[in-house]
Amino acid sequence: MPADDERQVRTLELVWDELAAEFDGVDPVHPDLRAKAGAMAARLRAIATELGGKRRMGEPDETMLDQLRATAKEGFDHLGLVGVYE
Numbered sequence: 589m590p591a592d593d594e595r596q597v598r599t600l601e602l603v604w605d606e607l608a609a610e611f612d613g614v615d616p617v618h619p620d621l622r623a624k625a626g627a628m629a630a631r632l633r634a635i636a637t638e639l640g641g642k643r644r645m646g647e648p649d650e651t652m653l654d655q656l657r658a659t660a661k662e663g664f665d666h667l668g669l670v671g672v673y674e
Contacts, residue, residue, distance in 0.1 A: 594636070597629045599648040603656045 604622070608615045615622070 594632050595646045595648045595652060597625060599652045599656050600625055603660060
C-alpha cells in the first residue's frame with residue numbers, strides 16, 4: 589500500500605481538526621463524511637497489517653497540509669467566509 593494513501597487520510601483528519609478549532613470547536617464536517625474517512629483509515633491500517641507493514645498511519649509533511657489548507661481556504665473564500673486560514 590502506498591504510504592501516500594495513509595498520509596492523505598491523515599492530512600484530511602488534521603485539517604478537519606484545524607477547521608473545527610477555527611469554528612470554536614464546532615466540527616464543520618458532516619458526520620457521515622467523517623465516518624467514511626475513519627472507516628477508510630481503519631481499512632488502510634488493516635491492509636497494511638495484512639501485508640506485514642506498520643499499523644500507524646504516516647504523518648503528512650507541511651507541503652501536503654498546506655495544499656489542503658489552500659483548497660479549504662479557496663472554498664471558504666468562494667462562499668464569502670473570510671478569516672478562515674488568514
